[in-house]
């Protein structure tokens with residue numbers, strides 16, 4: 564059922580098709596389809612004042628409809644959260660959004676093709692491409708293993724872009740620079756700086772690759 568959500572989410576996230584459905588749901592802040600369907604069904608019962616029990620939710624058919632709706636939402640969020648906790652495939656995005664609610668509440672997050680690659684770890688990174696059989700080696704132009712974390716946090720090729728972004732992040736109240744994934748997505752201001760850095764890095768990376776091919 565949830566796989567039918569994939570293509571709209573891929574469009575929304577502009578992500579790489581290899582990221583799992585679990586990850587795409589969290590990155591887009593889109594509740595899994597089966598839970599969304601449950602939400603609509605039980606919300607209909609509340610509206611019709613029909614009693615039901617679902618997990619920790621006990622609705623007696625009375626007038627406390629807004630409380631029941633909040634309880635219902637919390638229950639489904641908890642189910643989604645426990646699925647996300649046990650989804651072992653996608654640890655990169657888990658570092659940014661370990662709480663699904665945190666992602667859902669950040670309605671100001673607008674994703675682009677560049678940011679998604681760093682958030683998911685699926686993208687133009689040789690270690691990932693090698694695992695997928697698309698590259699024969701996994702080393703960055705600097706000689707280290709090329710992962711999303713390496714490129715974003717450590718690679719000396721992007722030192723200048725990174726330090727400029729870190730200076731701006733500092734002004735925005737993020738003292739940990741690009742090293743703490745949770746801090747980077749905490750505020751809209753920090754996220755926009757992070758987004759700019761993702762674009763700069765991947766644009767530079769692509770330009771350098773083209774230059775190397777021409778030589």
Ligand SMILES: [Zn+2]
Nearest residue numbers: 703705707718
């Ligand atoms: Zn490197």
